[in-house]
Amino acid sequence: MSSSCDPQYAPVGDVSAALMVIDSRLKSIYDSSAQADPEQQQLTDQLIASLGPTGAQDLIDGACTLVYIFMKWLRMAHEDHGKDVIEYVVPSLVAAMRQMPKSIHPEAIPTMAGLVVAAGTGLSPNLWRQQYGDWTKDEMNPLEATALLLAEHINRITDDQDFATRLVSEALSSADEV
Incomplete structure (x- = not known):
């Protein structure tokens, strides 16, 4: 039975622009010698x-x-090791967000956790969120932080600072070939 939150019904959006933002943030995190690049x-x-x-x-x-x-x-990746992605990803994501009170209001954390759980169970995060009304301005930083923290988590477990960006770039390239 198909869900109203099935990814096949979800708008993809501007993945390239979103990836550019996330990649830019990742590079600023990884380049510890550089201060925040004002030009970037x-x-x-x-x-x-x-x-x-x-x-x-x-x-x-x-x-x-x-x-x-x-x-x-x-x-x-977690299933390959007999582990549950929700159990291993969501608690660390929530803990990281709780340490970012200037960027992420505590009220947004449950929504972002729900977004990640929805995605982790194969549902479209944007369709899942849409059930609860329009996005708010206060959810924009947390949404960016959620994508950033997930990308950084992937990069950390693969021991490759560009893996998450490459993962999406290759998916976009293969989609363009179809």
């Missing part, structure tokens, strides 16, 4: 400001698609 931040801010309402929704949908892709990969 300005470019990211300009991109987001130039989107308009439709582009902003596409970026949100793209971020949700990243969450889905990352959780699908994590689910397969």
Whole structure:
């Protein structure tokens, strides 16, 4: 039986732009010798400001698609080792978010955890979230942080700082070939 949150019904959004934002954040985290690159931040801010309402929704949908892709990969990796992805990913994700009170209001953490659980069980995160109304401004940073933390988690377990970005880039390339 098909669910109304089945990924086949979900908009993909602008995955490339969402990946660019996440990749930029990852690079700034990994380059400990560099301070926050103001030029890179300005470019990211300009991109987001130039989107308009439709582009902003596409970026949100793209971020949700990243969450889905990352959780699908994590689910397969955990299942290969006889482990439950929800049990191993969600608690550390929630703990990391709780340590980011300036960026993530505590009220947003349950929503982001639910988003990750939805993706981890094979549901579309954006369709799951849509059941509860429109996205709020206070959920934008937490959504970005969720995708970022999942990407960083993947990079850490693969011991490859570019693995998550490459994973999505290769998926986009193979989708373009179809």
